[in-house]
Amino acid sequence: MTQARSGELQGQINEFWSWRGNSGRPGDLAIRNDDELAVWMGVLKPLLPPAPADVVDLGTGQGFVALVMAALGHRVRGYDLAEGQLMRAREYASASSNPPQFAVGDAAAPPLEPASVDVIANRDVLWTLLNPASAFANWWTALRPGGRLLVFHGVTLSATTQPETQSRGDALYSGAVAEQLLPLRHQPTLDPALPVAIAAGFADARVTRLEPIEQFVKQLEDKNMVWLLLTATRSAS
Numbered sequence: 001m002t003q004a005r006s007g008e009l010q011g012q013i014n015e016f017w018s019w020r021g022n023s024g025r026p027g028d029l030a031i032r033n034d035d036e037l038a039v040w041m042g043v044l045k046p047l048l049p050p051a052p053a054d055v056v057d058l059g060t061g062q063g064f065v066a067l068v069m070a071a072l073g074h075r076v077r078g079y080d081l082a083e084g085q086l087m088r089a090r091e092y093a094s095a096s097s098n099p100p101q102f103a104v105g106d107a108a109a110p111p112l113e114p115a116s117v118d119v120i121a122n123r124d125v126l127w128t129l130l131n132p133a134s135a136f137a138n139w140w141t142a143l144r145p146g147g148r149l150l151v152f153h154g155v156t157l158s159a160t161t162q163p164e165t166q167s168r169g170d171a172l173y174s175g176a177v178a179e180q181l182l183p184l185r186h187q188p189t190l191d192p193a194l195p196v197a198i199a200a201g202f203a204d205a206r207v208t209r210l211e212p213i214e215q216f217v218k219q220l221e222d223k224n225m226v227w228l229l230l231t232a233t234r235s236a237s
Contacts, residue, residue, distance in 0.1 A: 029085075030062045030092060032220070039216045040068045047150055047231065048072060053118040056142075057100070059107035059125030063089030065152065066100040069121065073098065079105025108135035112142035119143075123152040126193060126230075127184035136200035146236040149202060150229060154213075155188045157224040188226035202232035 031037050044065075048055065051073030057066035060078030062085055070076045070093075078100050080086050086102050093099040105111045107122060108129050120139045129135050139149055182192045190207045197205040210227040217225050 029064065030088065031064055031067060036216060036220070037068065037071060039212055040065075041071055043210055043212060043229075044068055044150075045072055047148070047229075048074065049118050049148075054116070055119040055121065056110065056112065056117050058105075058110055058120060058122045058139075059128070060089055060100075060102065061085045061123070063092050063100060063102065065121050065123045066102070067092060067096060069119075070096055070098045070100045074119075076100035078102045079107065079110055081106055108132075109138050110142060114141050115144045117142055117144065118147050119150065120147070121150040121152070124154055126151050126153060126190070127182060129182070132182050132193070132196055133199065136196050136202065140201045140234055143234040145234055147234045149197070149232045149234075151190065151193065151231075152210075153184065153190050153228045153230070155186060155226045155228075157188070157226060188228070190228045190230045193230055197230065197232045201234070203235045205230065205232040 031040070048069065052075050055069050055074045055076050057063070057069065057076065057078040060066050060080045061082070063078050066076045066078035066089070076098075078086075078089060080089070080102070081104060083104065086104065089100075089102045093102065103111075107125050108131055110120075120143060126132065126135075143149065182196070184190065184192060194205050194207065207228055207230050210229055213227040214225050217223050217227075
């Protein structure tokens with residue numbers, strides 16, 4: 001794919017997610033209450049180094065994971081290409097005692113110096129990336145030796161309550177766009193990403209299921225979801 005064509009497709013993706021962020025139906029794009037924050041803090045705390053560490057949320061959207069990591073005391077930056085999402089993220093950050101710093105940046109090619117961060121995280125981003133192999137290679141480069149990658153992936157099993165979002169998403173993530181993506185959209189698996197992570201140089205790549213988050217979502221809105229986490233490390237040596 002040419003760079004111009006890739007840029008055109010990325011522009012379409014950015015437009016969709018800016019619309020999604022300002023559609024008035026953010027749903028679980030944002031932290032909805034203190035209980036949800038507590039559940040995610042409980043999941044993330046054992047995955048992160050002692051605070052404060054330098055952590056980054058790529059494809060941050062409305063700052064969900066960034067705000068969780070900030071609540072745990074870390075130095076957090078969040079990057080996204082969709083300005084509409086970043087506007088919401090900054091609004092939510094204004095209420096935090098440890099606000100993340102948000103800026104425009106490509107999740108697949110983040111504006112990070114080599115070996116400059118301890119953790120790279122993303123949530124519901126991997127399935128949207130046009131060049132996942134390049135993204136994993138860039139993430140490996142940005143991590144310090146011993147640094148960790150956290151890739152969260154949530155899939156709703158029950159019927160959607162947001163048909164316009166589904167319709168727009170189906171129209172976007174098809175054809176030329178779909179041909180470039182890992183086969184993860186609407187799929188309760190991260191297995192296709194494991195060999196990509198390993199090829200990029202990551203060690204200890206594995207996928208685990210996040211049942212505490214699934215249980216919380218079921219209790220909150222009676223929605224059946226599968227939440228998965230791919231973890232991997234850049235070797236210390």
